Amino acid sequence: MLKKIRIWAALLFWLGITLLLMDVSGVLHGYLGWMAKVQFLPAVLALNVGVIVALVLLTLIFGRVYCSVICPLGVFQDGISWLGTHRSKKPYQYKKELKWLRYGVWVLFVIALIAGVQVLVALLAPYSAYGRMVQNLLQPLYLWGANGIEALAERMGSYAIYPREVWMRSLPTFLIALGTLIVIVVLSFKGGRTYCNTICPVGTTLSFFSRFAMFRPVIDADKCKHCKACELHCKAQCIAIGKDSEKIDYSRCVDCFNCIDECKFGALQYRWAWGKADSSPSAQNDIKGQNDSGRRAFMTGTAVAAGTLALKGIEAKAQSLKKVDGGFAEVLPKEAPKREVPITPPGSASVKDFYRHCTGCQLCVAQCPNNVLRPSTDLERLMQPEMSFEKGFCRPECTRCSEVCPTGAICKIEKEEKTLYHIGTAHVNRSLCVAEDGTACGKCAQMCPTGAIVMVDNEGMGNQIPTVNEEVCIGCGACEFYCPARPVSAITVNGRNQHC
Amino acid sequence: MKRREFIIISGAAAIAAACAPKKSPSSAPAEGPEQMVLRENPVNGDKVSLLGFGCMRWPMIKDADGKDVIDQEAVNEMVDYAIAHGVNYFDTSPAYLQGQSEKAAGEALSRHPRESYYIATKLSNFGDRSPEASIEMYRNSFRQLKTDYFDYYLLHSIGRGGKEAFNRRYVENGMIPFLRAEKAAGRIRNLGFSFHGSQQEFDYFMQLHDSGEQVWDFCQIEMNYVDWTHADGVRNANADYLYAELDKRGIPIVIMEPLLGGRLANVPAGIARQMKEREPDMSIASWAFRFCGTFPRVLCTLSGMTSMDPLQDNIKTFGHFKPLTDEELDFLERMATQMKEYPLVNCTDCKYCMPCPWGIDIPGTFQHYNRAITEGTYAQSSQQKDYRKLKKAYLVSYDRAVASVRQADHCIGCGVCLSHCPQNIAIPDQLRRIANYINNLKQNTL
Secondary structure, three states: OHHHHHHHHHHHHHHHHHHHHHOOOOOOHHHHHHHHHOOHHHHHHOOOHHHHHHHHHHHHHHOOHHHHHHOHHHHHHHHHHHHHHOOOOOOOOOOOOOHHHHHHHHHHHHHHHHHOOHHHHHHHOHHHHHHHHHHHHHHHHHHHHHHHHHHHHHHOOOOOOOOOOOOOOOHHHHHHHHHHHHHHHHHHHHHOOHHHHHOOHHHHHHHHHHOOOOEEEEEOOOOOOOOOHHHHOOOOOOEEEOOOOEEEOOOOOOOOOHHHHHOOOOOEEEEEOOOOOOOOOOOOOOOOOOOOOOOOOOOOOOOOOOOOOOOOOOOOOOOOOOOOOOOOOOOOOOOOOOOOOOOOOEOEOEHHHHHHHOOOOOHHHHHOOOOOEEEOOOHHHOOOEEEOOOOOOOOOOOOHHHHHOOOOOOOOOOHHHHHHOOOEEEEEOOOOOHHHHOOOOOHHHHHOOOOOEEEEEEOOOOEEEEEEOOOOOOOOOHHHHHOOOOOOOOEEEEEOOEOO | OOHHHHHHHOOHHHHHHHHHHHOOOOOOOOOOOOOOOEEEOOOOOOEEEOEEEEOOOOOEEEOOOOOEEEOHHHHHHHHHHHHHOOOOEEEOOOOHHHHOHHHHHHHHHOOOOHHHOEEEEEEOOOOOOOHHHHHHHHHHHHHHHOOOOEEEEEEEEEEOOHHHHHHHHHHOOOHHHHHHHHHHOOOEEEEEEEEEOOHHHHHHHHHHHHHOOOOOOEEEEEOOOOHHHHOOOOOOOOHHHHHHHHHHHOOOEEEEOOOOOOOOOOOOHHHHHHHHHHOOOOOHHHHHHHHHHOOOOEEEEEEOOOOHHHHHHHHHHHHOOOOOOHHHHHHHHHHHHHHOOOOOOOOOOOOOOOOOOOOOOHHHHHHHHHHHHHOOOOOOOOOOOOHHHHHHHHHHHHHHHOOHHHOHHHOOOOOHHHHHOOOOOOHHHHHHHHHHHHHHHHHOOO
């Protein structure tokens, strides 16, 4: 019974978060956004005290049900290990806690969190790892599928489904996601919750509380026949049944209730066990000095890649003599310029603040309807998002990323507030500008939503060229996106360190 | 002169009389075998089918390299069918369909006896107008069309820019004397021109004819029930004026854009209903073709048929041809007036503006916009009922119709397209109007 409830609750949660991470319609986050916000690490980074306290209390009362129900990576592993072991009669057996690895990783993680080495944080955190896999590996399949149906919908004149471009936002992040998937699948296929109990820093953190949980699965020594049925079916491999001893390591138990289902003698019960001796052989029962929040740190040695915008000057588009009718001129795809300061979304107070809070879960990347956000390839903020404008710009009416961000890296903003965030400043590179040779353009000025681009006389050419009023520019990228110079725009946005 | 007056004067009566027995007001579909109407060219006695095949809108497919090429198989099938049903006039140009139209026409037509059809092609020297390039273009047309004479040869799209533009393209480079010599040698049977421009500009070409400086054997004009009296009248002359001037001089007329690029085949719902009330079994397009055929000086009405369906429909229209009555002409005049109230863009999808040097799909954008208006799937205010549905339908269908980098919002307004548009559309202004409309949709500020 308990197991059934756990499975259904877990499936609902897992499905909800997975859909949230794949959704492109912008509908789901209104209903499911909270599922991301109750994830442990995002709540820590968002300093969401309510959620942290609730999760700690939940663990103190019921044990690590978080790992079995709320954590999408945990549920995913349960699925994989079910595939790997459901045919086997003796799928698992007790394993000793790998203390050095478990606490070693945890200490490393806390240090990384405090020091602001977010690459490591994003790499290890379970929610980030899961988001990364869904956005990089599952969303493309989902979109291809939807695009396939879209062709059908188009034929039937339906507009319910519309085509979305599927593109790789960052190769390193894609490869890391693939690596993550392989590691998780390999570990869980036969090993159950090995990842959760040896690597996952959130699992380790919760284990500090779960070992004192008020409710736990307890073995009634009088009824136990030491048949090992529970041990052999414990995914966490934390039940040790000896000849006449029976022990459960509650620091590793994720409350999946498989053991209770397996026991034919009714010896296992999930019941009140407050204050009872912890039967775990754990040494670390001191929970003092828990640093659940890491939020100092510096960051950003701001890679001043003194790379100038050394871009090849485009040939003034030869208005070559038109000979025949029809056809299309080639439109080169845009290339991203080098940005000395990365651009982070409106709603982030500063670049530093953004990267300090972000866990790289890819939720905003998956949701961005304008194809602006993508994971950075810069080593310092690998997998954490940044903005670029080759496929779209940050549209004035859109605040989607600020609505979905679970960590507070992007604070919720209203669209009216968007102009208050100066996320970047545009610069004109006259050597690339099509107006330089006298062509009438002014596209950037026309598209600028804040009127920051001032057209001035192009001396001797009889037309006008753009200049930027830095104070008015908000860095939305409309000018860069619409600039007809290709592949590199003649007007490009550089990030601003402080946004408001 | 008013339309009705000269119809009476110019002998429509004869045709009307011939068809009078069929002209019952209930207008049941005509019975009997179809008989393509032939018009006799008074100059040389050519018997030309009233329906001509315009070779500007043939279907394109992707070849192995992803390049757009004409679907030759489909063209062959259409041409065979057309010839079998009495169509004998084929109008092409070296510029059409990215320069592939002549070759495809030559492929399809050369499978039939040369004397069974008339070929019309053009000197489309829009780019390089030097004598060498112009003569090469002329000579190449023979090779492409696999023939040694042209029945009808046109100076392509003259008018705009008047005398000066004409002189630059055809006089200063010596092409006029050259073509006259070619005509004397029998390689051109009829020399004429196609026209887009104002009344004054047209008058100049009539003046050349009257003075004997350049006699025109025929003339191709844009004519349909909208342009009859509702062309902009300033830069594009109304067709009633052009028709009257040509009729006065006895110059045979070939009609282009009888459907305005399909816009008169797909008219706004309210107008379509009124047409269907009158002729439930005739297509909307048939009204436009009957309008053209009703005028006796018309030698041929070109239709740029894209597939077998319009071809068969047109053959039905011209095979059981019923000229319009005066009352029906009045009706079409009312429909034209009503049509002008819709914010349509006057685009006929001729693609002369293409390729846009910045990659914009100009006709694609206009066609999509016009379709939304015609079909009534056009949101007018964010307060209206169904607004969200209409908004989504417009945006999604636009993305489907036109790649996002080729949409209206990418137009930089350079104006290169302006001089190419025979309809004189202020293309950058119209693109901006549509881009603003879309932006308002996206921001819900309509």
